[in-house]
Amino acid sequence: MIETSKRSDLVSYPIRDIVLEAKALEKKGTKMIYLNIGDPAPFGFRPPQHVLDAAADALKQNYSGYAPSEGDPELRAAAAACEGVQQSDVFICSGLSEGIDFLFQALVDPGRNIILPNPTYPLYLTKQRMMFGNENFYDCDSIWEPDADSLRKKINKFTKAILVINPNNPTGAVYSRKTLEDIVNIAGEHKLPIISDDAYERLVFDGEYTNLRTLHKDVPLVSGNSISKNYVYPGARVGYLAFHGEGWDNVKDAVQRLCNARLSVNWEMQRAYVAALKGPQNHIVAFNSELKKRRNLLVKRIAGIDGLSVASPRGAFYAFVKVEKKGRWKNDWQFVRELLEEGVVVVPGSGFTSDHNTMAFRIVFLPSLEQLDAAFDRIEGFMK
Ligand SMILES: Cc1ncc(COP(=O)(O)O)c(C=O)c1O
Incomplete structure (x- = not known):
């Protein structure tokens, strides 16, 4: 076996790592809603x-x-x-x-x-x-x-x-x-x-x-x-x-x-x-107004789900959602893996900190309001 360098052993990128697990489940027939990568293109947003x-x-x-x-x-x-x-x-x-x-x-x-x-x-x-x-x-x-x-x-x-x-x-x-x-x-x-x-x-x-x-x-x-x-x-x-x-x-x-x-x-x-x-900067007005609608939906839906809480985002297209039912899951990876089984892909919060006790996940709110609503229906069902 050829040995890897110590440096390369330290590389991880949780935002994409989780996709491998999602793809494996997709092969078995679970239809996934991807809320993990901050890429506007798959959701229909285009450069000016x-x-x-x-x-x-x-x-x-x-x-x-x-x-x-x-x-x-x-x-x-x-x-x-x-x-x-x-x-x-x-x-x-x-x-x-x-x-x-x-x-x-x-x-x-x-x-x-x-x-x-x-x-x-x-x-x-x-x-x-x-x-x-x-x-x-x-x-x-x-x-x-x-x-x-x-x-x-x-x-x-x-x-x-x-x-x-x-x-x-x-x-x-x-x-x-x-x-x-x-x-x-x-x-x-x-x-x-x-x-x-x-x-x-x-x-x-x-x-x-x-x-x-x-x-x-x-x-x-x-x-x-x-x-x-x-x-x-x-x-x-x-x-x-x-x-x-x-x-x-x-x-x-x-x-x-x-x-x-x-x-x-x-x-x-x-x-x-x-x-x-x-050049002209008008694209940003339309983009931000779409993001605001999605943010509003996200905040409303999370407020209605027992065990989740979020500080309302004012920019970018991410929210960091805290999970409060600590007893039910060993850690955030277990939470995210179980949610994967329900067809929703989010990123474990511990990927963004060195604190392994973080009970949170990052969610991307770029999808359409319909897709986001569908994702939150699944999350709500899962939390119940
Ligand atoms: C906070 C932050 N900085 C930097 C980057 C890197 O962006 P890029 O290499 O696409 O310019 C990203 C990408 O998601 C980011 O979220």
């Missing part, structure tokens, strides 16, 4: 037409070579204009996923950590493990806003940066200005940079939204963004990192070398992202 046209035009033009490693100059300039930084502060990556990988590679030696929100988007957890970093989380309150006291307490001498995901995956929380100001102050006290994951920046359908780029003062900030969710085009695989403020020179140099080492990002799709950033 002018973005698709730009991709098609690029295919007919001369974009078949390697793009510059740090990205198409026009895309860097367009992203820099959105962020309020210089073009040289922006690095294009293959989705924000690659940007996240670059940040861990550039910042985290073994035993160090980026402090993560609890719960967090699982890629951060996996990357931290793969760097042989230490797991370190700050807590969130009952509506999933970061708890400033917990953040203050949990930062340690091995912490290299603070991660903020706003709007949040997996909770759908959108943070108040006060919370963000507290985080900036704490980062300033500890002389730590902030990583702001803005993957869902435009998907806010309720109340106010503040982006850290408007608040960070003299605290160094790196914003991560992508075409995937904000422009409904996850298959394009283009994103960027934008560095704000002072102190980043070494990190930018490392990110440039990481970009060089992987050569380049698909050029045609970078042209599509140029059109997305510079």
Whole structure:
């Protein structure tokens, strides 16, 4: 038997891992409703037409070579204009996923950590493990806003940066200005940079939204963004990192070398992202209004199910649902597996934290109102 590396043994991605089990059951005849992956395409949501046209035009033009490693100059300039930084502060990556990988590679030696929100988007957890970093989380309150006291307490001498995901995956929380100001102050006290994951920046359908780029003062900030969710085009695989403020020179140099080492990002799709950033933004109004309807249905249905509770999401398209009937299931995996038998695929909450006692699941509310209602009928029956 050929042995695998210690690093690869640490890789897991619960959002997709659960699908294997769902497919096996589907083969035996269970009809599944998939509420696990945050991909708008299977539910009929499409990128804006002018973005698709730009991709098609690029295919007919001369974009078949390697793009510059740090990205198409026009895309860097367009992203820099959105962020309020210089073009040289922006690095294009293959989705924000690659940007996240670059940040861990550039910042985290073994035993160090980026402090993560609890719960967090699982890629951060996996990357931290793969760097042989230490797991370190700050807590969130009952509506999933970061708890400033917990953040203050949990930062340690091995912490290299603070991660903020706003709007949040997996909770759908959108943070108040006060919370963000507290985080900036704490980062300033500890002389730590902030990583702001803005993957869902435009998907806010309720109340106010503040982006850290408007608040960070003299605290160094790196914003991560992508075409995937904000422009409904996850298959394009283009994103960027934008560095704000002072102190980043070494990190930018490392990110440039990481970009060089992987050569380049698909050029045609970078042209599509140029059109997305510079063109009309009306798609977002229609998308958010659909998301709000689905969110309202989700909150109403969960309120009617004994044993489940949820903090109402204000952004993105996820909810993190707490399961209160603890005695009935050993853990969240058992809960999710039993729910699979009823034909509903959700992701165990423990996949988003290092806390194995988490009794929760993440649900995606992208499906149509009819599909969501059907899923909740099954969940309600199961909970009874
Ligand atoms: C919070 C968050 N950050 C980053 C990503 C990565 O997105 P992409 O690589 O498609 O840009 C995702 C994808 O779901 C996400 O939810």
